[in-house]
Amino acid sequence: MTYLGDVAALARTSLLLELRSRDTVPALLLFVVSALVVFRFALPADASDLAAIGLLWIAVVFTAILALTRAFVAEREGRVLDGLVLTPCDRSAIWLGKALGVLAFLLVAEAIALPAFGLFFAPVDGATVAAFLLADLGIAAVGTLLAAIAAVSRARELLLPLLFLPLVIPVVVGGVGASVEPDPGRYLAFLGLYDGIFAILAWATFEYVVTE
Amino acid sequence: MIRARGLERRFGETRALAGLDLDVPRGGFLSVAGPNGSGKSTLLALLAGLLAPTRGSLEVDADRAEIGYLAHEGLVYRELTAFENLELYGRLYRVPERRERIGMLLERHGLWDVRHRRVSAFSRGMAQRLALCRTLLHDPRLLLLDEPYSALDDAGARLLDAHLAELAGERTLVVATHDPARLRPLASAELVLA
Numbered sequence: 369m370t371y372l373g374d375v376a377a378l379a380r381t382s383l384l385l386e387l388r389s390r391d392t393v394p395a396l397l398l399f400v401v402s403a404l405v406v407f408r409f410a411l412p413a414d415a416s417d418l419a420a421i422g423l424l425w426i427a428v429v430f431t432a433i434l435a436l437t438r439a440f441v442a443e444r445e446g447r448v449l450d451g452l453v454l455t456p457c458d459r460s461a462i463w464l465g466k467a468l469g470v471l472a473f474l475l476v477a478e479a480i481a482l483p484a485f486g487l488f489f490a491p492v493d494g495a496t497v498a499a500f501l502l503a504d505l506g507i508a509a510v511g512t513l514l515a516a517i518a519a520v521s522r523a524r525e526l527l528l529p530l531l532f533l534p535l536v537i538p539v540v541v542g543g544v545g546a547s548v549e550p551d552p553g554r555y556l557a558f559l560g561l562y563d564g565i566f567a568i569l570a571w572a573t574f575e576y577v578v579t580e
Numbered sequence: 581m582i583r584a585r586g587l588e589r590r591f592g593e594t595r596a597l598a599g600l601d602l603d604v605p606r607g608g609f610l611s612v613a614g615p616n617g618s619g620k621s622t623l624l625a626l627l628a629g630l631l632a633p634t635r636g637s638l639e640v641d642a643d644r645a646e647i648g649y650l651a652h653e654g655l656v657y658r659e660l661t662a663f664e665n666l667e668l669y670g671r672l673y674r675v676p677e678r679r680e681r682i683g684m685l686l687e688r689h690g691l692w693d694v695r696h697r698r699v700s701a702f703s704r705g706m707a708q709r710l711a712l713c714r715t716l717l718h719d720p721r722l723l724l725l726d727e728p729y730s731a732l733d734d735a736g737a738r739l740l741d742a743h744l745a746e747l748a749g750e751r752t753l754v755v756a757t758h759d760p761a762r763l764r765p766l767a768s769a770e771l772v773l774a
Contacts, residue, residue, distance in 0.1 A: 373671070374671065377668055377671050377672070378668075381664075381668055384664075389659050442657055445657075446655060447651060448656065448657055450651065450655055451656065451714070454629070454630070454647065454649055454655075455644065455669065455672035455673055456643070456645035456672070456673065456674065457672045579630075580630070580631055580632035
């Protein structure tokens, strides 16, 4: 219970900071809608919905990079991350609390992005929504770990996308597959497996990222 | 309590600390002086466990819950209030009856009336007082204070004098300072880094 209480306190702090500063979510919404507008004009008029679905996934992945770039900004200021690392709480709780915050921001962005996609292209089906929910879990898990690695390094703006994009390729493969295949079950299962593996890896390795 | 032998820390090619031998007994009060760049902050970060030695050995007989570390920065969220910051740290440090403890510290350090103000609206002196409250919140056995008088006004500095006098002998203290004369009445040992 203490562990979950720590996670809840840290996740609540992430959300409270965003409510106060409104730095991240408005930028995510603006970015994802702008990207969809650009894609709307970039695609030829006779392009298939399948191509559009691919672009939706690209828009969400780049929106996630934006969210992750901001993930540890508050902790970098005033070296709060050092302060949290020095407390006796399990360090993985810091990762989990922050990942839940990132997950919430992604869900808000997609709550706008998916209806906007329906408006510009075609409505998404239930399998696509399920794929996004599963993809968000994986993106938040692995992305928060990578954001922490980037936060403690000098070339953080460069490092995060370089580390994140190769690791998110399976999410795009699973997500696009679930969105366009008639039987999305195996792609959703693949996304679930990715989530499980990377959540465990991130949970187990976070301590080594934030300590020497 | 603290034992270092041949302690060395490098940052790339730069040697921040070289071949330091150090013994601080339980209840000891070590004042650490030296010019800018002499390795005072590096030594405290090593003792806190934030940095690992490049060479040499370091033993600190205290776990994370027993260490209070005051850095140059406050280690607090700028967009949370003073009370919210201490509430979060109090929870993570498992401070019993934390609201009472937080109230007592804020009152004592003259921050009670601004407890619901965001840290971003604090002056440097107020932020330093809050950082001291955060450091003392869990009543640590080992206190590592990096230039604690920095940004404090006369009243704040006198308050800190009184606090350190209370803690001296009961707690182990390592205090980095540019003004070792101020700590001389309390310190049991003085280390000057070159």
